[in-house]
Amino acid sequence: MKEHVFAKYQGAGNDFIIVNALHSSLPEINGQTALAWCDRHFGIGADGLIVLLPSSRAQCRMQLFNSDGSEASMCGNGLRCMVMFARDEGLIGAGEYAVETPVGVLQVRLQTGPDGQPSGVTVQMGQPRLLARDVPTTLVPGDQRVVQAPLVVNGQEWAVIAMNMGNPQCVVFVPNVDEIDLCLGPAIERHPVFPQRANVMFTQVLRRQRLQVIPWERGAGATLACGTGACAAAVAGVLTGQTERQVQVM
Numbered sequence: 001m002k003e004h005v006f007a008k009y010q011g012a013g014n015d016f017i018i019v020n021a022l023h024s025s026l027p028e029i030n031g032q033t034a035l036a037w038c039d040r041h042f043g044i045g046a047d048g049l050i051v052l053l054p055s056s057r058a059q060c061r062m063q064l065f066n067s068d069g070s071e072a073s074m075c076g077n078g079l080r081c082m083v084m085f086a087r088d089e090g091l092i093g094a095g096e097y098a099v100e101t102p103v104g105v106l107q108v109r110l111q112t113g114p115d116g117q118p119s120g121v122t123v124q125m126g127q128p129r130l131l132a133r134d135v136p137t138t139l140v141p142g143d144q145r146v147v148q149a150p151l152v153v154n155g156q157e158w159a160v161i162a163m164n165m166g167n168p169q170c171v172v173f174v175p176n177v178d179e180i181d182l183c184l185g186p187a188i189e190r191h192p193v194f195p196q197r198a199n200v201m202f203t204q205v206l207r208r209q210r211l212q213v214i215p216w217e218r219g220a221g222a223t224l225a226c227g228t229g230a231c232a233a234a235v236a237g238v239l240t241g242q243t244e245r246q247v248q249v250m
Helices: 031-037 076-088 184-189 227-239
Strands: 007-011 014-020 048-053 060-066 095-101 104-112 118-123 146-153 156-164 168-173 199-207 210-217
Touching (some): 007 076, 031 060, 060 076, 076 095, 076 104, 199 227
Parallel strands (some): 014 048, 168 199
Antiparallel strands (some): 104 118, 146 156
């Protein structure tokens, strides 16, 4: 079996195994590899496996596999981690970079502090796609927005907001996220109204400038953070009139 050199990074607790394949072909890395490596008991352990690849459209390309072996379309925290990894490998310095993802080329900025050391990575996530056909979901007709649409799960009705932030998102506002039964996560993720499954963001409004989110991610399950999901929660807050346009997502 061929050996691979890997690194382990986390963004807001969302953790990833990263492999540099810019100058080599790694055909062995696929969904089955991710399933084995991401196992927290018998593998390395992670929410996902990222492969850094060359691109003809941008400085590099990100391929991401979820911990269940499925290939992800987008991951904000994963993209931030990959850019920091590229910096630590000496491949890039501070500045703005174009990164190819399955949903298109995104702009990423590596920031530095006064001492010249990295202080953060920001991603231009792009506009949310709000029509039901773009999520995709059958909750409402395809040319309508999914805002507070009724969804029955395990005999209980929930009002949900759905959108696409590079991947399908379902935001559920609740009075207290600490009281949520996370068994609802997979039930909503795999509900028939979401043909491509969906991330589920259980969201509590703390005040008009702050939200608390507990994510259940498509293909990864319960995670400590979700970048695209944080964006979706913020958009949902605006769509429902519960928050300002600029918010902190905890």
